[in-house]
Every structure is written in structure tokens, then in C-alpha cells.
Amino acid sequence: MGSTGVRIAIDAMGGDHAPAEIVAGAIRAREELGVKVLLVGDPQQIEASLPPKTNMAEVEIVPAEDAIAMDEEPLNAVRRKRKASINVAMDLVKQQQADAVFSAGHSGAAMASALLRLGRLPGIDRPAIGTVFPTIKAGKQVLILDVGANVDCRPKFLEQFAVMGSAYSKYVLGTDEPQVGLLNIGEEDTKGNEVVLRAHQLLRENSQISFKGNAEGRDVLSGDFDVIVCDGFVGNILLKFAEAVGGVILQILREELPQGLHGQIGTAILKPNLKRIKQRMDHAEHGGALLLGVDGVCLIGHGSSQAPSVFNAVRMAKEAVDNQVLQRLRSQYEALQRDSD
Missing domain, CATH: 3.40.718.10 (Isopropylmalate Dehydrogenase)
Incomplete structure (x- = not known):
């Protein structure tokens, strides 16, 4: 080439x-x-x-x-x-x-x-580290930022993360109209600490993004959001937990599927499917995180x-x-x- x-x-x-x-x-x-x-x-x-x-x-x-x-x-x-x-x-x-x-x-x-x-x-006060997670919707990814650059964030930092995340999702990941979520403890507008409440207001008023609302932890891999913003303290914990869970699931599959004769036969038949599962879950397939x-x-x-x-x-x-x-x-x-x- x-x-x-x-x-x-x-x-x-x-x-x-x-x-x-x-x-x-x-x-x-x-x-x-x-x-x-x-x-x-x-x-x-x-x-x-x-x-x-x-x-x-x-x-x-x-x-x-x-x-x-x-x-x-x-x-x-x-x-x-x-x-x-x-x-x-x-x-x-x-x-x-x-x-x-x-x-x-x-x-x-x-x-x-x-x-x-x-x-x-x-126009940027703090850069953010953005990383891509797989979702339950095949072929769809979600961009999470920040995952470690900023332990403490002001509301306007989270707003800036949303703008940069939307641009990356649109122009690199190919999302037509990226749906942005704010990681929170509930989907209601009144939930969260003072920083998150103020950030919610800024995101709702920002015409450069399509803000869908709060995203709870269970929503991160749902495929309902294209970009999710949070501070680097929460984001880094989320990233490392997700990587650990992915590794555990892959290890369980390796250990349990080949058990017994039927398992060995089934594993041989499912080998292409298992390879695709690994590609969707293994962080190595995503390579790295962009410093935006x-x-x-x-x-x-x-x-x-x-x-x-x-x-x-x-x-x-x-x-x-x-x-x-x-x-x-x-x-x-x-x-x-x-x-x-």
C-alpha cells in the first residue's frame, strides 16, 4: 500500500x-x-x-x-x-x-x-481523555470523556467535553447527530451534585450539541448515547471497571464453554462468534484514548x-x-x- x-x-x-x-x-x-x-x-x-x-x-x-x-x-x-x-x-x-x-x-x-x-x-480550559466503549447495539460505540485527565471539573469543563466529544463522534466515528449524555445518579433533571446540576443546564442550553439528558451507570453501554461526559475521577473508575468486567467475561467463556464433549464441539462451532465477542469487548481492539x-x-x-x-x-x-x-x-x-x- x-x-x-x-x-x-x-x-x-x-x-x-x-x-x-x-x-x-x-x-x-x-x-x-x-x-x-x-x-x-x-x-x-x-x-x-x-x-x-x-x-x-x-x-x-x-x-x-x-x-x-x-x-x-x-x-x-x-x-x-x-x-x-x-x-x-x-x-x-x-x-x-x-x-x-x-x-x-x-x-x-x-x-x-x-x-x-x-x-x-x-476556548478550551482543560483537555480531556476520551475513550470508546462497545455497546449492546452491534457496531455502535459510545465515547466517554473525561476518563482521567481532570479529577475535579467545573460545569463549563463538562460543557467543553461535550462539544469536543460530539465533534469527534461525528467526524471520526461517523455519527450523524451524536446524542450526548451527562453521567449522573439518576435521569431526573434535579439529581446530582451542584457541579452536575449546573452542567446539565449548560448542556441543555448549548446549541452546538444534541443533549439527551442524564445517563445513569446502566445506560453507558446501552447504545442510547453516543457521547457521555463526566469528570476524570468518575470516568477513570468507570473505564477500569469496564475493562475488568470485560476481561472476567472473556475468561469465564474460555473456562466454561469447552467443558465436556458437547462444550468442546460447541466451542469449535462457535469459534468465529467468540472471536467477534472478543473484538467487541477487548480494550486492545480500541488501541488508545484521544487527548482532546x-x-x-x-x-x-x-x-x-x-x-x-x-x-x-x-x-x-x-x-x-x-x-x-x-x-x-x-x-x-x-x-x-x-x-x-
Whole structure:
């Protein structure tokens, strides 16, 4: 496949399985998606991880002197280690040598680096991490944000999350008119704490989105909402709980279905169906979460990301670039800022 011209800077040193799995996923993305990958990190370790006969015409190794460990305080580490791999990768986007960046390393460091180097989009106070969940409706996904960037939120932050989430759902996920929900303890307008009550009012009055109302926990995977907003404290708990439940269900299926002769026969027959179940439930199939609100396309992956997750994250980054999400978001935010002035 010929190159599309999309260039993805990849923090090859970030993550539990770096650089081997990060490099493997990046090379697969190069071969199947036609993107150019810029692998940032220790050249010696990256070269040792490259598969034999790699076509170096579309793979570039960008040296970085350091990496940020998971136990480091993110902001201080980003400022102190100027030549860390995540900083070098962000600089490539800032200098327009790359169109997007992906890291499976320290998520706090990735966000801090993005804020310091790329900056926020006009009209945005706080960037948010958005991730896609499967729903009970086949082929339909729901975007949840924020899932970890902002522990405490003001009502206007939640309103901004809704605007950016709607734009992403429309232009990348292909939703005609994204239905937005506000995560709450009840569907009634009078439920929730002071922040949520005020956010509900702002969302209802915002003409840029289609606000459907409050979404309870049981509604998250119902398919009735396309975008659900919440603060990062609640969102991160929701994300990790959902991942754990998905893993438990898959493990139960692996253990219980092959039991006995009938189970073994049934499992063989259902193998294609089971594969599709895994694809719908496994977080690795979604690759990463988009950091929305910064002036650049930035994907943050799980620390445990392996090659399939990296591949899917690069695919998401490519889709965001191809659909000009950054430009569309910028115009949406500028309109939101004008409305609020």
C-alpha cells in the first residue's frame, strides 16, 4: 500500500512492553495502513526490535536521550527531562514533522508534555481523555470523556467535553447527530451534585450539541448515547471497571464453554462468534484514548499495550488526521468561546 502522507510519531520507550511491542505494532501499521512511522527513543534498542527486512523508506528512528518512568511525578519529569522520548515525539508534532503522536507510557507525562509543547485549543480550559466503549447495539460505540485527565471539573469543563466529544463522534466515528449524555445518579433533571446540576443546564442550553439528558451507570453501554461526559475521577473508575468486567467475561467463556464433549464441539462451532465477542469487548481492539483539547492529535495508550493495541491506536490517529478532526474541533471551540463572551 502506498503512503498516504500521514506521519505518526511514536514514543517507542513508553509502556510495559516497550520497545519490542511498540515497534511491532508500529511496523504493522506502516505495512497495513500506509502511514509513515517515526520511532522515538533509544536507537540501539529500537533497531534491535525491528523485524528482519524492514522497509526503512517509511520508518524513521528519531533519537531520544531519556524516558519517563511510571513512578515519576509527571510535570516535574517532563520539565526536567527535556530530551525524554515523549517530549521529543511531541516536538515533532509541534514542528509539523509529524501529524500525530502516540504513547503508551506515563499518561500524566503525555498530557503534561502535550500541554507544554502543543498548548490548548482556543476556548478550551482543560483537555480531556476520551475513550470508546462497545455497546449492546452491534457496531455502535459510545465515547466517554473525561476518563482521567481532570479529577475535579467545573460545569463549563463538562460543557467543553461535550462539544469536543460530539465533534469527534461525528467526524471520526461517523455519527450523524451524536446524542450526548451527562453521567449522573439518576435521569431526573434535579439529581446530582451542584457541579452536575449546573452542567446539565449548560448542556441543555448549548446549541452546538444534541443533549439527551442524564445517563445513569446502566445506560453507558446501552447504545442510547453516543457521547457521555463526566469528570476524570468518575470516568477513570468507570473505564477500569469496564475493562475488568470485560476481561472476567472473556475468561469465564474460555473456562466454561469447552467443558465436556458437547462444550468442546460447541466451542469449535462457535469459534468465529467468540472471536467477534472478543473484538467487541477487548480494550486492545480500541488501541488508545484521544487527548482532546490540545493543539495536536495525541493518542494515549494503556501501559500494558502490546502490538495489536499499538496498531489500533495508530489507526485511530490516522483516522483523526484524515478526517481533519483538529481543524474541526478548533472551529467548534472558537464558536463556543464566542458564545460564552
